[in-house]
Amino acid sequence: MLVQKSFFKWATAVTALVLLFNLPGGCTARFKGLFKDAITPLQGFSIKTMQSLKEGADSVRGFGGLMKENSRLSEELIYLQTRLVELENLEQENRHLQDQLDFYGRQKRALIPCQVSARTISGWWQSVRLDKGRAQGVEANRSVISPDGLIGRTQNVSAYTADVLLLSDPACKVSARVNRTGSFGLVSGRGVNAQGYPVARMQFIHKDTPVQAGDAVMTSGLGGIFPKNILIGYVEKVGLEEAGLYQYADIIPKAVTELMDVVFVSAENENAEAEE
Amino acid sequence: MSRRFITLLLVIGAFFQTMLPSWNVFGSLELPLLTGLIICIALHTERAKMFYAAVLAGLLHDALCPAPLGLSIPFFIGLASGVYWIRDEIFGDEPATYAVLGALAVISETLYYALIFKLSGLRPVSGTLIALRLAGGLIAGAVVVPLISLLVVYLQHFNAEHRRRYI
Numbered sequence: 001m002l003v004q005k006s007f008f009k010w011a012t013a014v015t016a017l018v019l020l021f022n023l024p025g026g027c028t029a030r031f032k033g034l035f036k037d038a039i040t041p042l043q044g045f046s047i048k049t050m051q052s053l054k055e056g057a058d059s060v061r062g063f064g065g066l067m068k069e070n071s072r073l074s075e076e077l078i079y080l081q082t083r084l085v086e087l088e089n090l091e092q093e094n095r096h097l098q099d100q101l102d103f104y105g106r107q108k109r110a111l112i113p114c115q116v117s118a119r120t121i122s123g124w125w126q127s128v129r130l131d132k133g134r135a136q137g138v139e140a141n142r143s144v145i146s147p148d149g150l151i152g153r154t155q156n157v158s159a160y161t162a163d164v165l166l167l168s169d170p171a172c173k174v175s176a177r178v179n180r181t182g183s184f185g186l187v188s189g190r191g192v193n194a195q196g197y198p199v200a201r202m203q204f205i206h207k208d209t210p211v212q213a214g215d216a217v218m219t220s221g222l223g224g225i226f227p228k229n230i231l232i233g234y235v236e237k238v239g240l241e242e243a244g245l246y247q248y249a250d251i252i253p254k255a256v257t258e259l260m261d262v263v264f265v266s267a268e269n270e271n272a273e274a275e276e
Numbered sequence: 277m278s279r280r281f282i283t284l285l286l287v288i289g290a291f292f293q294t295m296l297p298s299w300n301v302f303g304s305l306e307l308p309l310l311t312g313l314i315i316c317i318a319l320h321t322e323r324a325k326m327f328y329a330a331v332l333a334g335l336l337h338d339a340l341c342p343a344p345l346g347l348s349i350p351f352f353i354g355l356a357s358g359v360y361w362i363r364d365e366i367f368g369d370e371p372a373t374y375a376v377l378g379a380l381a382v383i384s385e386t387l388y389y390a391l392i393f394k395l396s397g398l399r400p401v402s403g404t405l406i407a408l409r410l411a412g413g414l415i416a417g418a419v420v421v422p423l424i425s426l427l428v429v430y431l432q433h434f435n436a437e438h439r440r441r442y443i
Contacts, residue, residue, distance in 0.1 A: 013327065020346050028345040035339035039291060046295055118294045122341040123304035123409075124389060124399060129294075155342055163342055170400040191405065196300035 033158025036129065040161045043118040044131055047261075059085050100262055103147035109227065110267035111145075112137055114162070116259070126169035126189060126198065127152075130263065133160045141225050143266045148255035149231030150174065150219060151263055162265065167232065167253040168198030175222040176202055176232055178249075183209040184220055187232055187251060198256040200233065205247040211238050217251055227266065231255070277321045281435060282329045285428065289313045290336040302412020303405045308382045310337055311417070312424035314352055315377050318359035319369075319425075320432070330356040344398075351388045355381055369429065371422040378421025382413035 104111060114130035132138050134157055144151040144164045152166040165172045168189040176187040185205040193199050205211055215235040221228025233253040241248055289309040299305040310333045317329040334349030359377060367373050386409045393399040 017331070017346070017349065020349075032339040032345055035336065039287075039294075039340070042291060043294060119298070120294065120341040122337065122343065122389075123298040123306040124393070125342050126304065127342055165342070192300045192304050 029156065029158070032156065033133075033161070036158050036161045037133075040117050040129065040131060043129070044115065047117060055086075055089060058089070096260065099147045100260070104264065111264040112267050113262055113264055114138070116261050116263060117161070120163070126166040126172075126191060127155065128164050128166065128259070130154075130162045130164060130265070131160070132265070133158050133162050135159050137267055138162045138265050143226045143230070144263050145227075145230055145266070146255045146260050146263050148260075149233065150226060150253070151255045151259065153225055154265060164263070166198065166259075167200055167256050168192060174226055174232065175220045176217050177220040178202075178205065178209070178211050178235070179216040179218050181209050181211060181215070183211065184222075185249070187217065189253075190250075198253055200251045200253050202235075202249045202251055203241070203246065205249060207240065207245060207247050209247065211235060211247060211249055213237060215249075217249070233257075277317065277325065277432060279325060279328060281432070282317055282321070282325060283332065285313055285317070285431075286310065286329060286332050286336055289424075290333075290340055294340055299412050299416065301408075302416075303408035305409050305412040305416060307420055308378065308385070308413070308416055309420070309424060310352075311355065311381050311385055312374075312378060312421040313428065314356050315359050315374065315381055315421055316425045316428040318356040319363050320428075323360060326356045326360050327353065347392065351385060354388075355384070369425075371425070374422040374425040375418040378417035378419075379414045380417070381421070382417030383410055386410050386413050 100113070104113065112132060114132040114136075116128050117131040118129045120127045120129070130138070130144075138154060138157055140154055140157045140162075142154045144153060150167060152164045152169070152172055154162045155165045156163040166189065167174065167187070168191060170189050170191065172189050174187045175184070177184050183205050185202040187200050187202045190199045190201050202217055213235050217232045217235060219226045219228060219230045219232060231254060233251040233255075235249045236252050237250040239248055239250075240246075289312075293306055293309040296307050296309075299307075314330060314333050318326045321329070330352040331349055334347075334352045335345070337343075337348040337352075338345045359381075386406065390401050390406045390409075393401045
């Protein structure tokens with residue numbers, strides 16, 4: 001009897017697992033969304049706490065350095081120095097916000113501002129999570145941009161979160177154009193280099209096009225996900241592919257390198273825009 | 277170890293794994309917190325709870341990354357079963373044991389995902405990336421897992437002590 005009961009327990013567990021592997025995408029997405037929606041507020045809170053701690057540490061570091069240099073400094077001076085550090089941080093933050101506001105105002109298309117709340121649990125993917133989802137109008141396969149340029153595209157979207165596949169991820173492919181020469185190519189991510197900087201490569205550039213280091217690479221608008229003329233990055237190195245038919249260019253994706261805490265998701269489908 | 281304690285440990289572990297920065301030099305290797313926790317749980321609990329922990333860890337892992345749901349469950353079940361199988365043959369609470377098990381577990385995890393990605397075509401995986409992650413996994417597993425085990429053992433004792441005080 002006991003053996004039979006144990007057998008049934010294991011059989012139920014195995015059946016549940018097999019069912020789980022074969023669930024349709026919609027069901028698993030909802031299930032995954034529940035997990036993500038539950039954990040994201042906590043992650044947002046931690047990020048804010050870490051930022052406050054970092055700001056505190058910066059102030060303390062400034063305070064410590066001051067103590068070493070001038071042991072005779074009065075309390076008033078220390079207070080003023082601390083205030084100065086705080087003001088500098090505020091000024092920097094203000095400048096960032098001003099840039100974002102200007103960028104937001106300049107855009108013709110509707111954008112949804114989102115906060116970066118976490119990164120993915122597995123390093124196999126180059127992705128981050130945003131604090132807004134379907135409830136705020138974010139949909140899958142929408143471009144994600146910042147004042148510095150293209151960041152990537154939304155992938156899995158739940159009710160209150162959205163995963164962004166960064167430009168540096170090998171699965172993220174963007175139709176691109178070298179701004180100076182007008183030659184087209186395909187940009188795909190190549191992960192992160194040893195220095196920790198994200199890298200991407202533009203392939204299939206015509207071999208006779210004079211592409212050089214420093215050239216700006218923009219989105220071409222082809223493909224229906226990414227809008228036209230958004231900066232992807234700057235060419236770092238140019239080479240000829242093995243077969244000798246095309247050139248490739250290694251790119252530093254500027255917006256991913258300087259990924260901000262606030263990014264913008266395109267609220268409209270680029271295909272719909274093209275159709276109009 | 278109660279099921280509630282295991283659930284709490286894994287949820288906190290998954291949360292910290294998403295928050296802590298990855299190791300860029302070693303192909304964006306994440307700190308193996310969930311893997312470490314599964315090793316500890318498999319060494320300190322009975323079979324049914326070990327199985328529960330492995331499934332929960334897999335679900336948490338897949339829910340918090342773009343992988344299809346269920347992809348990591350076979351790995352965590354395999355890891356937990358393997359550790360459970362040999363636990364009577366090894367010195368369970370020695371840091372060196374955790375270091376060796378941690379390094380082996382993270383290496384097998386890298387190989388498992390590389391194989392799955394290669395076979396399914398889910399992600400492009402290069403030989404360099406795998407080599408970097410293997411090297412990083414060896415170090416991360418050997419360093420992080422003993423630390424996690426110390427923390428878990430401490431929490432377990434604290435939990436038992438706390439309960440005893442209020443009985």
